[in-house]
Each structure stands twice: as structure tokens, then as C-alpha cells.
Amino acid sequence: xxxxxxxxxxxxxxxxxxxxxxxxxxxxxxxxxxxxxxxxxxxxxxxxxxxxxxxxxxxxxxxxxxxxxxxxxxxxxxxxxxxxxxxxxxxxxxxxxxxxxxxxxxxxxxxxxxxxxxxxxxxxxxxxxxxxxxxxxxxxxxxxxxxxxxxxxxxxxxxxxxxxxxxxxxxxxxxxxxxxxxxxxxxxxxxxxxxxxxxxxx
Numbered sequence: 001x002x003x004x005x006x007x008x009x010x011x012x013x014x015x016x017x018x019x020x021x022x023x024x025x026x027x028x029x030x031x032x033x034x035x036x037x038x039x040x041x042x043x044x045x046x047x048x049x050x051x052x053x054x055x056x057x058x059x060x061x062x063x064x065x066x067x068x069x070x071x072x073x074x075x076x077x078x079x080x081x082x083x084x085x086x087x088x089x090x091x092x093x094x095x096x097x098x099x100x101x102x103x104x105x106x107x108x109x110x111x112x113x114x115x116x117x118x119x120x121x122x123x124x125x126x127x128x129x130x131x132x133x134x135x136x137x138x139x140x141x142x143x144x145x146x147x148x149x150x151x152x153x154x155x156x157x158x159x160x161x162x163x164x165x166x167x168x169x170x171x172x173x174x175x176x177x178x179x180x181x182x183x184x185x186x187x188x189x190x191x192x193x194x195x196x197x198x199x200x201x202x
Contacts, residue, residue, distance in 0.1 A: 031199040038191035046180050057169050058138045061149035064098050069153055069163050072105060076153060076160045081105075081113045088116035099168040101125055101146065105153075106162045113161065125166040135162070145170025 068091055075083035088103040102125045104115040110131060128139055128148045135152040150164035 027199040027202040030202045031195040034198040035191045035195040038194055039187060042183060042187035042191075046183055050180065054141060057141055057147060058149070060098065060169070061138060061147060061165070061167055062151070064100075064167065065149060065151050065163060065165060068103070068165065069151065072163065073153060073155060073160070076105070077155055085114035085116065088114060092116050092118050100165055101168050102166040104164045106131070106164065108159055108161060110162070127164065131162065131164065135159075141169060144168075 068088075071087045071091070072084050075081075075087060084105050088105065091103055092100055099118075101118050102115065104127065105113050106127075107113050112127075125146065125148075128150075130137055130139060130148075131150055137150055139148040141147045145168055147167050147169055148164065149167065150162055153160045153163050
């Protein structure tokens with residue numbers, strides 16, 4: 001049966017391991033432990049770095065919405081949707097650091113009152129369904145570097161609507177991605193070197 005075959009394979013491995021001298025087995029085990037410890041510690045650091053980069057991207061998005069909200073608020077108060085749309089269109093012209101793909105102002109019922117779409121976009125980025133779940137939020141960065149972020153717009157304690165933006169942060173994503181690959185390559189080489197040194201020392 002399959003169980004008998006598995007038991008037989010384990011027994012074969014054990015018998016082969018017992019045939020290897022202790023002077024070889026012990027250094028191999030130590031080398032494997034050194035390699036595993038070095039790789040796991042670096043991978044943990046890379047994971048922490050990735051999460052930190054995501055938090056920085058969210059902070060950058062909120063800073064962007066600060067300026068956009070301040071620019072559209074006077075026109076929202078006066079109910080001038082055309083001027084709100086003009087402000088959103090002008091915001092698309094400035095993209096030194098953050099490239100905005102779609103900017104939207106919605107009323108309290110989540111109806112689009114004004115919007116602006118960057119020229120050259122192959123498809124209109126769809127509004128996320130999560131808009132209806134929270135007044136303020138951020139979606140995780142997608143594989144193409146896009147990230148939706150939105151915030152309720154208030155004046156004198158009264159909610160006037162919601163400002164939402166689809167931001168292209170791929171430029172900020174590329175550098176950390178390259179750094180992660182370099183760290184991974186260095187980690188493997190360094191861990192292997194430590195394992196080999198540990199093997200001969202033992």
C-alpha cells in the first residue's frame with residue numbers, strides 16, 4: 001500500500017543517514033541551520049520594509065487629498081459643480097511626484113457630481129465598491145501601481161460629499177521592488193557563504 005511505501009522510504013532515508021559519519025552529519029546540520037536562520041531573518045526584514053513602503057504610499061495619498069480637498073471645498077460650498085470639475089482637471093496637469101489617473105467628487109449619495117480623467121488612459125478606472133462602506137479609506141496598491149484613496153469632505157461639521165482619487169504610484173513601487181530583489185540575491189549568497197564557513201568550522 002501507499003502507507004507501506006512511505007514507511008519504507010523513510011526507513012531507507014534513515015538507514016542512509018546512519019551510514020554517513022557523524023563528523024559529516026553534524027557539520028551539515030549546523031550549516032543548514034545557519035543558512036535557514038540567515039535567510040529567514042533577511043526575509044523578515046524585507047517583509048517589514050514592504051509594509052512600511054505601503055504605509056508611506058497611503059500617507060502620500062492622504063497628503064495629496066489634503067490639497068485637493070482644500071481646492072474644491074469653496075466651489076462645493078457654492079454648489080458650483082462646473083468649477084469643481086475645472087479644479088479637478090487642473091490638478092491633473094501637475095504630476096511631478098504623484099500621477100493621478102481619475103479624480104472624482106461625489107455627493108452624499110455617492111452620485112458623481114464632477115470628475116476628471118487623465119488623457120491616454122485605456123480604460124476608465126472604476127470606482128471601488130468600498131466607497132459605500134467607509135467615509136475614509138484606501139485600497140491596497142494594485143499590481144500596476146494604482147491605488148484608490150478617498151475622504152469625506154466636510155464644512156462646518158457637515159459632510160458635503162466625498163473626494164476620491166485613483167493614483168498611479170508605480171514610480172514609488174519600482175525602487176523598493178528592485179531593492180527587494182537585490183536584498184534577496186545578497187541574502188542567498190551571504191547565507192550560503194556563512195553555511196559553508198560554518199560547515200568547515202564544525
